[in-house]
Amino acid sequence: MKALRNFFDNLKAKTGEGGKLHAFRSLIDGFETFAFVPNDTARRGGVNIHDAIDSKRIMSLVVVALMPAMLFGMYNIGYQNALAAGQLETATFWGMFFYGFLALLPKIIVSYVVGLGIEFTVAQWKGEEIHEGFLVSGILIPLIVPVTLPLWMLALATAFSVILAKEIFGGTGMNIFNPALITRAFLFFSYPSFMSGDNSVWVSNGPICGLGYEAAADALTGATPLGLTSAAGFQGFDCSLIHDAVIGLIPGSVGETSVIAILIGAVILLYTGVASWKTMFSVFAGGALTGLLMQWAGLTHIQWYEHLVVGGFAFGAVFMATDPVTSARTECGKYVFGLLIGFVAVTVRVLNPGYPEGMMLAILLMNLFAPLIDYCFVQKNISMRAKRATKK
Amino acid sequence: MSKLFSEDNKAALISPLNLNNPVAVQVLGICSALAVTSQLKPAIVMGLSVTVITAFSNLIISLIRKTIPNRIRIIVQLVVVAALVTIVSQFLKAYVYDVSVQLSVYVGLIITNCILMGRLEAFAMQNGPLPSFLDGIGNGLGYAWVLVAVGFVRELFGFGTLFGLQVIPSGWYAENGGFYANNGMMVMPAMSLIILGCVIWALRSINKEEKK
Numbered sequence: 001m002k003a004l005r006n007f008f009d010n011l012k013a014k015t016g017e018g019g020k021l022h023a024f025r026s027l028i029d030g031f032e033t034f035a036f037v038p039n040d041t042a043r044r045g046g047v048n049i050h051d052a053i054d055s056k057r058i059m060s061l062v063v064v065a066l067m068p069a070m071l072f073g074m075y076n077i078g079y080q081n082a083l084a085a086g087q088l089e090t091a092t093f094w095g096m097f098f099y100g101f102l103a104l105l106p107k108i109i110v111s112y113v114v115g116l117g118i119e120f121t122v123a124q125w126k127g128e129e130i131h132e133g134f135l136v137s138g139i140l141i142p143l144i145v146p147v148t149l150p151l152w153m154l155a156l157a158t159a160f161s162v163i164l165a166k167e168i169f170g171g172t173g174m175n176i177f178n179p180a181l182i183t184r185a186f187l188f189f190s191y192p193s194f195m196s197g198d199n200s201v202w203v204s205n206g207p208i209c210g211l212g213y214e215a216a217a218d219a220l221t222g223a224t225p226l227g228l229t230s231a232a233g234f235q236g237f238d239c240s241l242i243h244d245a246v247i248g249l250i251p252g253s254v255g256e257t258s259v260i261a262i263l264i265g266a267v268i269l270l271y272t273g274v275a276s277w278k279t280m281f282s283v284f285a286g287g288a289l290t291g292l293l294m295q296w297a298g299l300t301h302i303q304w305y306e307h308l309v310v311g312g313f314a315f316g317a318v319f320m321a322t323d324p325v326t327s328a329r330t331e332c333g334k335y336v337f338g339l340l341i342g343f344v345a346v347t348v349r350v351l352n353p354g355y356p357e358g359m360m361l362a363i364l365l366m367n368l369f370a371p372l373i374d375y376c377f378v379q380k381n382i383s384m385r386a387k388r389a390t391k392k
Numbered sequence: 393m394s395k396l397f398s399e400d401n402k403a404a405l406i407s408p409l410n411l412n413n414p415v416a417v418q419v420l421g422i423c424s425a426l427a428v429t430s431q432l433k434p435a436i437v438m439g440l441s442v443t444v445i446t447a448f449s450n451l452i453i454s455l456i457r458k459t460i461p462n463r464i465r466i467i468v469q470l471v472v473v474a475a476l477v478t479i480v481s482q483f484l485k486a487y488v489y490d491v492s493v494q495l496s497v498y499v500g501l502i503i504t505n506c507i508l509m510g511r512l513e514a515f516a517m518q519n520g521p522l523p524s525f526l527d528g529i530g531n532g533l534g535y536a537w538v539l540v541a542v543g544f545v546r547e548l549f550g551f552g553t554l555f556g557l558q559v560i561p562s563g564w565y566a567e568n569g570g571f572y573a574n575n576g577m578m579v580m581p582a583m584s585l586i587i588l589g590c591v592i593w594a595l596r597s598i599n600k601e602e603k604k
Binding site for chain 2: 186
């Protein structure tokens with residue numbers, strides 16, 4: 001610990017104006033505050049709220065909460081690969097896990113290098129402290145795309161979303177849309193054939209560093225459960241498929257498959273108070289109610305509870321909708337915000353045959369409406385208090 | 393009449409290209425800029441059509457500006473613009489039919505282009521024929537270059553072509569064993585709004601000092 005402290009003190013001495021490492025000031029500053037809790041707090045006399053936890057700690061907690069989903073996603077990549085190759089009996093647990101690890105690692109590196117590179121550059125250029133918001137986005141992005149996505153597309157989409165969805169709005173805390181979802185939306189609309197469909201995008205094929213198997217091309221038709229719903233003659237899911245969806249051994253975007261792993265993350269987020277249970281709960285409630293309504297109207301063969309476990313619904317509800325920057329901030333507004341996300345997501349799934357999955361679109365749409373929801377509740381509160389004051 | 397390029401006339405011609413650009417600075421004529429810029433060829437044809445129409449409507453209105461009764465001037469202006477739009481539309485149908493089909497209603501909709509009415513009201517009604525004509529050409533070209541810039545980016549990345557010719561090597565494409573794929577979002581109007589925003593951003597950062 002002491003050695004690390006000295007290391008940073010040494011570096012910091014050189015970052016002053018005209019110092020040797022001045023060009024890397026924001027970089028060094030960023031890593032220092034990541035490793036140590038900063039000493040300087042808000043000064044007296046202001047209106048600041050003092051809190052020992054700064055945004056880097058919050059971000060780190062979200063990353064910790066994402067770990068179960070990520071680790072399971074790695075295992076699932078290997079599992080799907082072995083399944084497609086018909087080698088499930090011979091594959092070992094660690095073999096499958098490391099195969100997935102090697103498949104996912106380049107994506108995580110690319111996403112962090114591109115995103116943080118842009119953030120550091122902007123911070124240095126504007127002479128500001130670096131914004132640490134990308135810590136979470138950088139791990140979210142690889143988890144919400146198919147494992148076979150080419151790396152250059154990921155880099156392009158990450159750059160697009162960091163520059164155009166975040167930095168031009170003023171950086172972390174100012175963005176209207178969730179940057180990770182903008183990355184996915186960019187990929188979804190730009191390269192649809194790499195992002196969805198019944199083709200082989202969901203299953204990684206071919207050995208990596210000697211691990212994994214080469215599967216025959218026709219064994220790779222890894223349709224996701226939601227992909228099946230748009231197929232002709234769909235009569236509802238098998239019970240075993242839903243069972244698999246809860247555990248997570250289904251094809252899909254890397255981190256979204258396992259409901260159990262996501263719920264472990266949800267418990268961490270709720271226990272530490274990082275995410276709001278109101279938002280999370282009302283997304284699930286909105287989705288379930290809308291699913292029931294659609295079932296009652298006879299529009300779909302999907303049971304209402306099945307909506308909550310297939311596709312990106314659980315992942316979106318736990319990690320995306322609760323983003324403190326882009327969700328509603330008033331306490332009542334969180335209920336409305338969440339309910340509408342669940343409603344729009346299931347409505348898109350059921351009523352729009354073009355898009356089997358609606359969670360991304362629902363969250364982005366409601367991100368846009370979050371300030372309006374907040375405004376309405378704040379105004380309501382103001383007029384209520386004004387009435388109370390004038391009545392006396 | 394020997395002052396063809398006096399200071400004022402030069403300013404009328406040059407300033408709409410950059411500091412007073414109708415699209416990038418005044419943010420006029422956006423709807424057509426979104427609609428016709430998915431490829432380079434229609435963007436150029438559209439830009440030139442608007443240039444011709446703004447130039448000649450400015451000229452005609454400027455010539456008759458003293459005889460137009462003030463209360464019905466908008467109608468008179470519309471009649472002149474409508475006549476010119478019809479002529480250009482027929483001309484396009486006769487000589488570049490395929491582009492005219494691609495542009496479809498947007499040629500006819502030039503009549504509603506805010507740049508036209510704006511220049512007629514703000515410039516041609518107060519100035520002589522020559523400055524008005526130059527102002528029309530300047531504004532039309534200012535509109536055209538932004539369209540061409542947006543169209544260039546959208547066609548290059550959306551279709552991999554320029555003027556319909558394959559620019560990005562076909563061996564690069566994923567279906568031919570390469571790694572590349574066209575960006576589907578570039579073809580959608582949403583992306584042209586984003587690119588237009590980037591053009592405005594670039595122009596404003598270049599002109600930062602001069603504006604102050």
